[in-house]
Amino acid sequence: MDAFGIDHFKKTLLSEIQKSSNIFITGHLSPDFDSIGSCMGLYTIGKYYGKKCYIVVDDDPITIEPGVKTILDANHDQYNFVTKKEAIAFQRENTLLMVTDVNKKDMICFQDMLEEFSSIVVIDHHLGDEHSIPGKSFIHQQVSSASEIISYLLFSSKIPVDASLANYLLAGINLDTKRYKQNTTSQTHDISKQLMDCGADIDYVNHLFLEEFESFCRVSHLMINGTIIKKYSESMAPIQVSFTLNREQPKSIYGKEDYAKAADRMLKFNGIDASFVLGYIDEKNIHISARGGKKVNVGKIMESMNGGGNYQCAAAKVKSSDIFLLEQELIEKVPLGLPKEEHIYEEPPTIKMKKIH
């Protein structure tokens, strides 16, 4: 049942584990269910072969998504979660770095010290390119999630999977397949069944996906009180773009997830063709979440600000101490993502929203 050649990679992985003195395991910054679940699966594999393992999560705890935070808090006894600084104290000559659910150098906390590891293993389901982390890798875009790959490795190695690990791996698969609506194969379903057989509880998994009321309020407040809408053409169906930021306390810091949620939600309103949400992620850096579609290619706009993505979903990180200036720059760059015939306005007019307390 090895549709993607994972068995072949498994031999490499085991030999790297055996050669190592200890193991650092990390996923992408801003961990999600797939990233953290697959880290915990790899931890279980490393432990099974008698190695001391550390899962490195270096994000500021207040920016970690609540569902992921729940998992971290519930498992401190069983898993060694450490920050990058804490991990470095345990670094040895033969420390193996395992990276999961990501392959780009600038998306992991060890980006500045990769050459210090004698061995790196990368397991991912996103497209690789010239910025990929060098190492022995298994990267396959047709596999639904990193959690599916790690589950396969666990099951095919006959390593015991307890019910809570099964839950987290199932949550990873649920997240990345949008609840089995995309990127699934028969292997995805087969692995999900095996996770259920290990005691995964779909009610628990569903519960992890529930949105916190507090987060809903925070995002709603940001949208309602911080959004302006600009009109970019005067045709029968004008192109309208929303710009959201905390205008009362522009220096406020939110988690990236909040910006992404606000941008997703703004695009659901009638008449909004693209949405941009701007805000600080630390004192010096502003994150921009962008959502667009056929009328506004947000990928092109974000590329012009050194970010990336595709026409529907893109983002950028910009060093700036003036969020309003950055917003103005963005307003002026939107035409880069419009069809040529729509470049009409020099300064698009603003539609203001009513303030709600």
Ligand SMILES: [Mn+2]
């Ligand atoms: Mn993933």
